[in-house]
Amino acid sequence: MKKLHLRQLMDFYDHKLESSDTHASAINAVMGEDFAVALMCHYFKNNEKKATYVDPLQEACTTGKQKGHRLDKWICVDSIIYQVEIKNWSAHSIGGTKVKNGASSEWMIDYRKRRWGRQFNTTGSVHTPSQAGTLKVLTKMRVPELHHGREHKALLCFWEALHPEGEDHPLFSVEVSGDNFDELHVFSMSNYVSQLLKETETLEVEMKVADARIDWLNKIYN
Numbered sequence: 001m002k003k004l005h006l007r008q009l010m011d012f013y014d015h016k017l018e019s020s021d022t023h024a025s026a027i028n029a030v031m032g033e034d035f036a037v038a039l040m041c042h043y044f045k046n047n048e049k050k051a052t053y054v055d056p057l058q059e060a061c062t063t064g065k066q067k068g069h070r071l072d073k074w075i076c077v078d079s080i081i082y083q084v085e086i087k088n089w090s091a092h093s094i095g096g097t098k099v100k101n102g103a104s105s106e107w108m109i110d111y112r113k114r115r116w117g118r119q120f121n122t123t124g125s126v127h128t129p130s131q132a133g134t135l136k137v138l139t140k141m142r143v144p145e146l147h148h149g150r151e152h153k154a155l156l157c158f159w160e161a162l163h164p165e166g167e168d169h170p171l172f173s174v175e176v177s178g179d180n181f182d183e184l185h186v187f188s189m190s191n192y193v194s195q196l197l198k199e200t201e202t203l204e205v206e207m208k209v210a211d212a213r214i215d216w217l218n219k220i221y222n
Contacts, residue, residue, distance in 0.1 A: 002211070003202040004035060006193050013159050014099035014190055016091035024092035030217075031210035032088040033072055036157050038205040039189050040084075043170055044077050051077045054144060064142035071141060081150040082185065085137040086157045099161065099190075109166030112191075116162040120174075127164065127174040127184070129156065140180035154181045161190035170195065 012020045012027070037053050044051035054061075054074035061071040061083055073084040091098045095118065100107060119134065120127045129135040137156045163169060170192035176184045196203065 001204045001206055004038065004205045004207075005202055006197050007201055009035070010099075010190070010193055010197070011101075013088070013090035013092070014161070015101050016098045020092070024088075024090060028088045030213045031207060033086050034207035034210040035205065036086045036088065036159075036189060037073055037075070037084075038203075038207055039192055040075060040155075040157060040187055042203060042205070043187070043192055049077050051075065054147070059144040059146075061141050063139065069136040069139045069141075071137060074141075074144060074147070075155070076147060076150065079150055080153055081143055081147045082153050082155040083137065083141045084155045084157055085134060087134060088159045090159045096160075108161065108168070111166075112161050112163045112168070113166040115160045116164050119158065119160070119162060120164070122164065125175050126177045128176060129184075138176060138178045138181055138184065153183070153185055155185040155187060157187040157189065159189045161194070162186075162188055163191070168194065 011017050013024075041051040041053065052075070054076065056073060059074060061074050063069060071083050072086045075082045075084050090096055097111075097114075099111060103111070119130055121130045122128075129137065134156055137154050140152075143150065143152055161168075163172065164174065168191050169188075171185065171187050173183050173185045176182060
């Protein structure tokens with residue numbers, strides 16, 4: 001187990017400290033997906049649910065066809081299996097905006113609404129992901145054979161702090177319109193890390209893929 005330093009995570013992705021410029025793409029490639037899964041699983045376990053992820057090398061999250069959309073992960077939570085797409089978009093991203101260090105709750109409510117408005121189109125009570133890279137989460141993937149019988153749901157995971165009403169909930173669901181799902185679950189890593197920071201500065205996590213990549217970096221250059 002390693003320690004994930006939560007305040008430094010916020011400094012990098014939300015506060016965009018000057019020393020973090022130009023490094024986001026590289027860090028996302030090395031560990032972005034891994035810490036997203038670690039944070040989601042920690043959230044579920046913290047809420048007394050059993051959470052595990054399926055190794056994508058063994059069971060990729062695809063439609064079962066050679067061509068077409070694929071997502072990042074399968075995550076199993078009790079009797080549910082989520083098809084998950086992860087987006088580590090942050091203050092570094094095109095169109096991203098910095099979060100004020102020590103921002104007031106009113107400022108954050110407005111910020112979350114604005115980020116939601118950028119990532120979703122809303123008509124009445126129906127919300128639709130506004131970009132092709134996130135809209136694909138509503139394409140139904142083929143559930144791995146070992147997990148047949150679980151309730152199949154869609155989950156879109158963002159780094160960004162966002163919510164249609166500006167709330168700070170880490171996990172929530174919205175109504176969507178489509179042939180495969182009428183509900184989309186949304187997880188905000190920033191919302192969750194902000195809550196965790198009220199109690200702790202670090203989180204013990206296991207990130208096997210990130211560990212392997214960092215090990216190779218150390219072999220190549222140290």
